[in-house]
Amino acid sequence: MSDEQSGSDADQGLIGxxxxxxYEIVxxxxxxGMxxxxxxxxxxxxxxxALKLLHAHYASNKQAVARFNREMQVTxxxxHPNTIRVYDFGQAEDGRIxxxxxxxxxxxxxxxxxxxxPMGSERLVHIGVQIGKALSxxxxxxxxxxxxxxxxxMLLDRYGERDFVKVLDFGIARFMDDASRTQLTAEGAVVGTPIYMSPEQATGGVxxxxxxxxxxxxMLFEMATGRVPFDAPxxxxxxxxxxxxxxxxxSDFAPGLVPDAIETLILQxxxxxxxxxxGSAAxxxxxxxxxIEPTGALAAETWIQSGLGDTQDGTAPVPVADTRTATATASSRPGDLATRPERPGAPSEGGRAPRSRRGLLFGLAGVLVAGGAVAAIAVASGGQPTPTPPTDPDAGSVVGAADAGSTDPGEIGRSVQQLRRSLEQIAGKSDYARAVLEQADEADRALISVAPGRPRAIREESPVDALDG
Structure with a gap:
């Protein structure tokens, strides 16, 4: 029987x-290795x-046990939301840590x-920012x-968010390094994973x-290209x-897919x-x-968050984008549903709602995206712009405002709800915000007319799910 089989049998024998x-092992x-x-x-x-039981040989070294306890106390x-929570640590009846x-x-x-x-730059940034915050x-x-x-x-679906990050095993590598230093230095072994190891780690430096x-x-290189920068036999x-x-x-491995700013950062x-x-993870x-510049509903969410927050002196800050940017990003993203030919009334990819319904959905999103940004700017500047929400030049209707462009439906749904809440909060300060909400309500009523029996669906659940019923 191999050591691997023996270890596996021993692990299975611990169940119950x-x-x-x-802790009852389930x-x-x-x-x-640890x-x-x-x-x-x-x-x-x-x-x-999750219960980690370290190999028995670690417990035989009193200095290693003391180091483990110190590392876990610090860890x-x-x-932070993006680091795994440590509940408890100690030694079992058989001495194992x-x-x-x-x-x-x-x-x-x-x-x-x-x-x-390649993962795609938006997903790379979403995941990378969370890893960076955990490290910070x-x-x-x-x-x-x-x-x-x-x-x-670890990537989780949590709080309605895809790719919610948890970084694991802080403190473990330091403990293993110190616990193994004496026996491994003579053999030239280094604690860590060579594919992701820093030069100073590879040479035993500080x-x-x-x-x-x-x-x-x-890791970011691999996320951007689908491969690691260095490989060897x-x-x-x-x-x-x-x-x-x-x-x-x-960019040599993913031409046209890696923004210059991300490439520069990775090489640095x-x-x-x-x-x-x-100098820091922050x-x-x-x-x-x-x-990267956020697009579509994601951009609107950024504008609203930056435009409605309070500064230290209690005034609203000026948002990072202006109305021209808001209108452009709400209606001009290339390669979206508007450019894909579909049979009249046929479901789009993935069995989603017919285009007529999706047009209404994106129309409502478009009203809130562009209108919300302008409303935020209005409150920030103390002005009251004339309520002239964007319209589709071909259809002449607010409902078709975003029909020339689209973004991820789930992202739109979340941002629509956030933008509604944000606009409702400032409606008392801005006539324009109230006007935008009225326009959105008009689009909402039109949406209900094609999805009878589902009132306020756009507010209560995923917009695409609401239309698919």
Missing amino acids: TVVSGR KHLGSG GSVFMAKQLAMDRMV AKIE YLAIEYLEGHTLSKALSAGE AAHSDGVVHRDLKPDNV LDHRTDIYSFGV TTISLMVKHVQEEPPRP MLAKNPAARP EVVRALEGA
Whole structure:
């Protein structure tokens, strides 16, 4: 019987047992170089957790146990929505070290990248910003990840948001490095994952938060292109490339798909000299957020959020876009539904609603997108622009305002609801906001006329789902 089979049998044999009188093991989730992971029930709290049991040899080293306790105490203090929650840690009856953490249902970033295709810049930014914020929170508490890779990033559907990020295993790599240093240094082993390893990590140099920024840059490169910047047949030759070779340009592998600002940022993050990289994860987040211009409903959401927030002196700030931009982005995105020929009354791709209904949906979104931006600007400037919401020059109707362009329906639905709420909040201050809401209500009534029995569907649920019924 192989060691792997023996370990697997031993893990399966733990199902139904209770660890430290607190955690009843329910299911074996997986095993790795540091130990095994189980789904377990925390008996006192009646909730499911992920329980990591480290290999027994770690427990035999008292210094390693002390280091683990220190690392977990620091890691447990990291409080950020994009970092996994540490509930508890200690030693089981047999001496093995355990760690109880938040149980997550989702998939890893590795799985999302498994097809080897570019992710697309908008999704890259959405995921990358969250990873950067998690790193920033950890670095602020003095925690360096040291083994940042797609396997340690979970993507969840949470709070109605796709690709909600959780970064895992802060503190674990530092513990493993210190616990293994004596026995592994002579063998030339290095703790970490070579594909994502920084040059200073590969050479055994001093590590700080900038090693995470390098690893993060490798991940962004892979998200942008579908492949990693360096590959080699052996671990040693791969580490040599990280130390000596300049990274290729992402656009060489994904022509026309990587915005210049994202490419520049990735190459800066992959600098051999840590001092040449962005100085902090927060700096990376700012660069990502400014790397692409939001389009359609996403742009409107940005305008409204920036236009309705209060400044320190209590006045509303001037939004980042003007009405011309708002109108253009609401009605001129290339490659959308308006450019795709369809049979009259036939469902579009994915069995979605017929075009006549979708036109009304996007018309309502268009009213709120462009009108909401103007209303926000009006409140910010104290003015009252003349209520002249955008119209379709061909149809001459507010309902068709956005029919010449579209964006992701789910994104539109969420932004429509947010924009409605925002406009309702400022309606008392702006005649224009009230006018926009009245125009939206008109489009809403028209929508109901083609979806009888579904009043206020656009406000209550996903617009496309409401129309598909």
